[in-house]
Amino acid sequence: MDPTIEDVAGNVDSLWLLVAAALVLLMTPGVAFFYGGMVKAKSVVSMMMMSFGAMALVGVLWVLYGYSMAFGDPVIPGLLGDPFQYFGLTPFLGITDGGAMDPDLGGLAFAGFQATFAIITVALISGAIADRAKFGAWLVFAGVWVTVVYFPVAFWVFNLAEGWAPVWGVNDFAGGTAVHINAGAAGLALALVLGKRVGFQKGIQKPHNVPLTLLGASLLWFGWFGFNAGSEAAVDGVAAVAWINTLAAPAAAILGWLIVEKLRDGKPTSIGAASGAVTGLVAITPACNILTPGWAIVLGVLAGVICALAVDLKFKLGFDDSLDVVGIHLVGGLIGTLYIGIFGAGIGLLDTGSFEQLGKQAAAAFGVMIYSFVLAWVIGFIIQKTMGFRIKNEDEVAGVDTVVHGEEGYALETV
Template identity: 65%
Template sequence: MDSGNLAWAVTATALVLVMTPGVAFFYGGLVKAKSVISMMMMSFGAIALVAVLWILYGANMSVVENPTDFAGNPFSDFGLANASSDQLVGIAYGATFAIISVALISGAIADRAKFGSWMIFVGVWATLVYFPVAAWVWGGGWAFSLGEFFGFDTTTIDYAGGTAVHINAGAAALALAIVLGKRLGFQKGIQKPHNVPLVLLGAALLWFGWFGFNAGAEGTFGLLGTEDSRVGLIVINTLGATAAAIVGWLVIEKIKVGKPTSVGAVSGAVAGLVAITPACADLAPGWALVLGLITGAVCCFAVELKWKLGYDDSLDVVGIHLVGGLIGTISIGFFGTNVGLLTGGDASQLVLQVLSSLGVLIYSFVVAYVIGLIIEKTMGFRIKNEDELAGVDTAVHGEEGYLMEERV
């Protein structure tokens, strides 16, 4: 790896890592004031545990020798004792994806989860779901090789994580929301952000870091600076789709409630970022704008599904990440350059995108549900009702997010 690729790979790794504190701020501002520490600790706990597991065996599991393999051998290079320096940079980059994928799930169970139980879920889900799914999508597994299996001229496209990150995390979030049940007083109006500036700060960090998330692979895997580098396309699409999604969300929000809100704007931004993630290198900029507009509008409606269907996804992980991930991944079958139905291709790309999305969605949901249910039935996953009323922060962590002292 030359010095330019190396410098960008390290920078991109740092950019993606800072996205998880961004998630912590974003989620932390959305919850009640007496739950902000609990919410942010779930993200920082994910950083700690997933990074350790990735170094020990997760990176080994994320690459397979044959498409039929479930996952790589976790003990093939336990603790990365034999990896080269260039390999270690790429592995560190991959770790940041694993970390944020797990952290995203926490938003679905805000205000009511035990930290210790969450950490057990993190370790088991990362091992049984994220590490193998990363191998399926990027490491030579069945999703990666699906086009070859069908004899198509193309293969499944997921440049930066529509399936492996967002559909994966969104499906697990739905499963945990069902397992833990509804918050006390679950009804429209229960979700009032206690600190809107904190939400905006978190969203800003996410958008900032997302350029490393989407464009990082161009340097991490030695592509930056070559004649066919797609980094320019990736960067402009990451900007354009996100901006268009804000517009799409705000238009629908204005129609629905009569006022465009700041939380709506940043929710639209995150939805746009989610949708462009798998497609960032395979859409023309104009189609990226179309994708953003559609995603912002649809996700603005999708976050209302929990009231109609009765699952308590506290911070709309399902409505934004699962729905946005599905839209972005499947859109490639319609808009993907030279492969989409509307851009010179046939139905083969659409088939691949749908099958890979559904495969990851179903597997992640089922396994997350089983893990969550076992934890709930044994050590308990949800805090006591009285602790929920008193506040998760003091009950679980013995701290308060905002301590107002009287002046003497």
């Protein structure tokens, strides 16, 4: 039988989703490079391993029960899916009585795409506890947190038919709440549980490899086109708008961040440019489908300026968020999510004259933030008091790479 036009269109959409999923998966090694360049030379292996560990563990858990918890039939209406309904993604395989498979292209493509979101969300958290975390404890935290926090929150936000947020009318197109606010709040909780690095103060540590961080930012931006435009799950005008806004907002955010650096410090930096790009990407994530490119540029500038100022709050408030997960992802996610309530096309305050959408956006943003922070703190605290989460101070000074992994990022032969 010849395929119908509808079949071909569906196959094209699924193909785009598979490509987008590969782009988003590349973002997690991008996070590893981005974070790896900013830590000490004797911590780079540990920092990058935390991202690769997230890829391994979360990838397995997603296939086993994570997808089912996020997209299965609700066992708690609006809040949680049945963890056994799609266990192992078996229902998508179309297994016949003879054992052969007739896989569901669309279902598997969507499951794979959403898996990459779960993976990178966990990887983002790791930057808050750089230089001082045990790898085994990190994996325990990652497995528990993704199960009790991320998978349920993904149901809230990404399950368009059953999740309370989209049913209520919250606009979070690609994960400003589920990914960035979620990760940022968890990062803050872990930073408080593990405490400050040895000698923590402003300016004590410089990035050991700036080009590595710039490479990571480049990979993140490249993959983010799949992150945002892929969230439409179709090849259409909305995907194109999301793509354009994913170009415009981070470009503007770079300028905003660099202006702050020039005025505050006298010099714009390449680390500032990389951080500004990521900030703009974070902010546009929930809003990329609902903003005109002009308003996306305004959002980018605002996010770049505000987040460039916010990253210094850790020194004033006394928490050691090593790589600014809070200042970039939590603050940037809040800005982008709330911005929709004012400037979102057809739903924001400017178009409707009503604060209703802003209220909905705020409820989703702060609801996810509080839920993630509280549970991440509890999980981290229990791990710290049992198996221990933080390495010893002397091991931190000696270098977490050799102590935890028995490796060096830059092993130079000596004669």
